[in-house]
Amino acid sequence: MKKNMIRIFLGCLMITALMSCGNKGRTVVAEAEMNVVPLPVEYTFSEGEFTMTPSTVIYDASTTDLPDMDKVIKACQRYSKDWFGKELATKKGNGDSKGIVLLADVAIPQEGYHLTVTKDQVVIAGSTARGLFYGLQTLRQLVPADCYGATDIAKIMLPAASIKDEPKFEYRCGLLDAARHFMTVDEVKSFIDILALHKGNTFHFHITDDQGWRIEIKKYPELTQIGSQRKETVIGHNTPEYDGTPYGGFYTQDEIKEIVAYAADNFVNVIPELDLPGHMQAALATYPRLGCRGADYPYEVRTKWGVSKEVLCAGNDEIYEFLENVLTEMMELFPYKYFHIGGDECPKDEWKECPKCQARIKAEGLKDEFELQTFVMDTIEKFLNAHGREIIGWEEIVQGGVSKTAIIMHWRYDDMANIAMENGNRMIMCPLSHCYLDYFQSPDSIKQPGYGHYIPIDTAYSFDPYKGLTDDQKKQIWGVQSNAWTEYACNMDEVTYMFLPRYAALSEVAWTYDKRDFADFCRRMASLRKLYDYYGWNYGSRQIFGEDETLDYTPVKR
Ligand code: ACM
Numbered sequence: 001m002k003k004n005m006i007r008i009f010l011g012c013l014m015i016t017a018l019m020s021c022g023n024k025g026r027t028v029v030a031e032a033e034m035n036v037v038p039l040p041v042e043y044t045f046s047e048g049e050f051t052m053t054p055s056t057v058i059y060d061a062s063t064t065d066l067p068d069m070d071k072v073i074k075a076c077q078r079y080s081k082d083w084f085g086k087e088l089a090t091k092k093g094n095g096d097s098k099g100i101v102l103l104a105d106v107a108i109p110q111e112g113y114h115l116t117v118t119k120d121q122v123v124i125a126g127s128t129a130r131g132l133f134y135g136l137q138t139l140r141q142l143v144p145a146d147c148y149g150a151t152d153i154a155k156i157m158l159p160a161a162s163i164k165d166e167p168k169f170e171y172r173c174g175l176l177d178a179a180r181h182f183m184t185v186d187e188v189k190s191f192i193d194i195l196a197l198h199k200g201n202t203f204h205f206h207i208t209d210d211q212g213w214r215i216e217i218k219k220y221p222e223l224t225q226i227g228s229q230r231k232e233t234v235i236g237h238n239t240p241e242y243d244g245t246p247y248g249g250f251y252t253q254d255e256i257k258e259i260v261a262y263a264a265d266n267f268v269n270v271i272p273e274l275d276l277p278g279h280m281q282a283a284l285a286t287y288p289r290l291g292c293r294g295a296d297y298p299y300e301v302r303t304k305w306g307v308s309k310e311v312l313c314a315g316n317d318e319i320y321e322f323l324e325n326v327l328t329e330m331m332e333l334f335p336y337k338y339f340h341i342g343g344d345e346c347p348k349d350e351w352k353e354c355p356k357c358q359a360r361i362k363a364e365g366l367k368d369e370f371e372l373q374t375f376v377m378d379t380i381e382k383f384l385n386a387h388g389r390e391i392i393g394w395e396e397i398v399q400g401g402v403s404k405t406a407i408i409m410h411w412r413y414d415d416m417a418n419i420a421m422e423n424g425n426r427m428i429m430c431p432l433s434h435c436y437l438d439y440f441q442s443p444d445s446i447k448q449p450g451y452g453h454y455i456p457i458d459t460a461y462s463f464d465p466y467k468g469l470t471d472d473q474k475k476q477i478w479g480v481q482s483n484a485w486t487e488y489a490c491n492m493d494e495v496t497y498m499f500l501p502r503y504a505a506l507s508e509v510a511w512t513y514d515k516r517d518f519a520d521f522c523r524r525m526a527s528l529r530k531l532y533d534y535y536g537w538n539y540g541s542r543q544i545f546g547e548d549e550t551l552d553y554t555p556v557k558r
């Protein structure tokens with residue numbers, strides 16, 4: 001009842017405003033309705049509103065000098081440019097200042113924020129700059145979408161509100177595979193933008209694989225001269241046909257620094273993945289001596305998808321030196337504490353036949369090839385630990401026994417996830433049943449740049465990272481990840497077509513968790529999709545908007 005009265009009141013205001021807009025610009029009134037994704041944990045709307053204009057000032061009232069406060073203020077200015085065509089002015093202020101006030105409050109949890117809208121102020125309070133940044137993401141979505149890109153807005157009226165919010169999971173991540181198909185620096189930045197808008201805090205950057213090595217390593221320039229180029233690409237899902245077109249691309253170290261800095265500006269940590277000891281065919285094409293088949297074998301950068309049997313020779317001392325040299329350069333570029341070292345899909349066929357690998361098994365007293373893989377992973381983990389880093393690996397790294405300090409990324413095999421659970425490892429959940437957002441997002445699989453089984457958006461939304469776990473086991477779950485693999489997606493338009501809005505659904509799993517309601521999510525998405533339109537992000541799963549998504553999209557390749 002109260003809500004309806006507020007609506008009527010605001011509706012009247014809107015009419016009044018429209019009547020009085022003249023050449024001074026439009027007034028846009030935000031409804032007293034929660035349209036934010038992921039849904040904030042606690043919120044109420046009340047009577048009254050704050051009027052934001054191009055003269056509204058952003059006050060930095062963080063008297064305790066929060067680190068990275070400058071990033072929050074700059075972000076607020078960037079967003080205000082989307083609304084008014086100009087950046088709002090900023091000043092130092094205090095909690096009583098009239099305008100948008102960014103306030104430090106040590107009592108608020110690490111990544112949480114309080115957002116309070118009154119007649120005189122929009123106050124965003126947090127104990128960290130990161131928390132304030134998430135408050136800003138909420139403000140961004142409270143501003144009506146039709147303000148975005150408009151240049152004639154004089155006033156935006158925001159309903160009085162009190163929002164108290166914090167994430168359920170500490171780790172909220174999106175993976176982008178830039179190895180199968182190379183994504184430009186700008187495309188990677190737009191992926192980071194997508195993570196930030198949905199309050200994601202981690203970017204898993206998959207940059208080496210069989211089909212391409214995509215990061216410049218100064219000590220090994222051939223890795224990008226040779227390893228970043230494949231002579232052609234298979235058509236479709238490993239059909240006998242190839243496109244006959246050379247394909248390549250890589251990031252210089254300066255470009256990597258630019259991406260990492262951009263991510264930091266958006267409070268996103270970057271975890272690079274050096275996928276080893278499998279998924280290394282591009283490195284082997286560059287340096288055949290690192291493979292079990294030896295220096296004379298004509299390895300090639302892989303031109304089709306699926307799992308390659310051509311893997312690093314675990315019996316060859318040189319691979320450890322190679323990996324450590326590569327990691328040394330990568331650590332300079334990626335400051336975040338966590339490093340992904342792959343470990344998935346490493347067939348053991350070559351190791352079984354290779355004298356060097358067999359000699360290593362004997363010399364180290366290992367039981368079998370699975371323990372040999374553990375030997376490789378442990379060696380690299382110790383190296384990274386000695387440099388203050390912690391490792392993440394795909395769940396296959398538990399097969400030959402795994403250290404308790406490795407973080408396990410669960411993607412496929414429940415039995416391996418169970419081993420990790422029993423071993424006490426911290427875990428990241430991205431099972432392909434719910435979180436592989438390259439998998440089909442509509443039942444018509446023909447027209448999508450995707451693969452695998454159908455993951456409807458309501459299935460993604462229903463993901464429960466805690467399913468079947470005891471309260472003690474739940475503590476091992478660090479968080480949730482959504483994966484954008486790119487065998488079939490050739491550019492960011494195709495990636496986001498598959499990724500959005502299912503990523504929005506999973507962002508709500510990671511952030512809101514308890515208070516999910518799919519019908520309400522769909523209602524809120526109707527608003528958020530307008531921001532996707534504004535930012536030029538393609539999206540699928542149109543069934544939630546009552547549309548036939550397959551009619552308006554044809555992938556570059558299938
Ligand atoms: C994976 O999808 N191979 C981790």
Ligand code: ZN
Pocket residue numbers: 291292312313314315316350351354355356357
């Ligand atoms: Zn070998």
